[in-house]
Amino acid sequence: MYYAFELSMKVRDYECDIQGIVNNAVYQNYLEHTRHEYLKTLGHNFAALAKQGVTPVVYRVEIDYKFPLSSGDNFVCKLRTEREGNLKVNFYQDIFRESDNKLIIKALVVAVVLQKGRPVKPDFLFD
Amino acid sequence: MYYAFELSMKVRDYECDIQGIVNNAVYQNYLEHTRHEYLKTLGHNFAALAKQGVTPVVYRVEIDYKFPLSSGDNFVCKLRTEREGNLKVNFYQDIFRESDNKLIIKALVVAVVLQKGRPVKPDFLFD
């Protein structure tokens, strides 16, 4: 499987819940951070874009939870993008545990780009 | 639309991000808290279940982000459940802004119940 970008991180204990595993919502943090770091490799800074009134926003997420990360696990977030129609960008984002390459989650995050509140073609960000 | 349970909450400023709106991941916190409060109305305490080795886990989420919540917004989380096959429980969870009943997100959270790590029929929790 081809990925355009990958980022390694490590579970922090405050991200784990009563069950001793990473809380479901936290994976969305990991996914967001990975997308923003990917945008930087394309020359875009999320905070700077926001100041200019350009805001990539999440339109839809689908996450399949395959296996939980636990305290201390190292993991890698991988992504690739795909254009859908004129306005949408699909981020396919998978997380793997580094010790054994086990698939942790499989996600699709559909984003659109707003400029002054209106959707615009995202080409200028991704091309 | 019929809902089995609803819970009112209010956006807290620390839940808002650089864009001044609630961060995408935070909605999963709202959804989880609503499910756990719903379980309590059925007589089940999530923390107590965890101690007994019974752990409802999220298998898949789908969230459509319709409109963002902002600082200070009051909102209501509504849910209904549906059994799918022997092992899955679908939570249909919608969030509405209270001031104008505007739909904020529409979510499907598919859960399974594990007992000592193995999926079991969730009937004892939901019937």
Added chain:
Amino acid sequence: MYYAFELSMKVRDYECDIQGIVNNAVYQNYLEHTRHEYLKTLGHNFAALAKQGVTPVVYRVEIDYKFPLSSGDNFVCKLRTEREGNLKVNFYQDIFRESDNKLIIKALVVAVVLQKGRPVKPDFLFD
């Protein structure tokens, strides 16, 4: 003890950590939310102030952790303020468990108000 404001909340399971108790950092969320709700009763909205370039910032915190909150606990955050010198506002903030009025944390949060990056007298906010 006199308090100027109080706010009731309930522990949410995602705020609890591996030990099954509320994570230390989360109390700062509770304290911040309480201060912001208090400011609203004085006619000030934190997000609106930020847009105007007026930003109350935390200068120092001291928190004594007396007893942990657990999953499902109801608690009340109480605060009173005191001016210190020309520029500082001391927020004395205590959290009590509601079931038995047990003291959970005792905090002092020292804030200053910045306008375009410079400290200004906070009178216009608190008088």
Added chain:
Amino acid sequence: MYYAFELSMKVRDYECDIQGIVNNAVYQNYLEHTRHEYLKTLGHNFAALAKQGVTPVVYRVEIDYKFPLSSGDNFVCKLRTEREGNLKVNFYQDIFRESDNKLIIKALVVAVVLQKGRPVKPDFLFD
């Protein structure tokens, strides 16, 4: 100044708030993660300790906020410990921005170690 341990991290956008800077509570996450990573270098795993009923808990924190971290900043958390009396361990924890070594926060975190709910001498952890 001597430090026993240091850990480099990077601000993630979801940690920033409406003001575009790292939220005050998030620094406690950074501090906790640094302490737990430090404990690992001493051969102790926080999650494993918790399972054995040994729980280092925070007794008091003092944090001086000197300068805020912003989106994308790299920073380093440094710590040294000091025993206080029979039961307390003082963690002196400072955070610096990496680009210019600017001091961001200065913190003192006082911890005690509980075994089955009772404070015990922390020597076995730190010696």
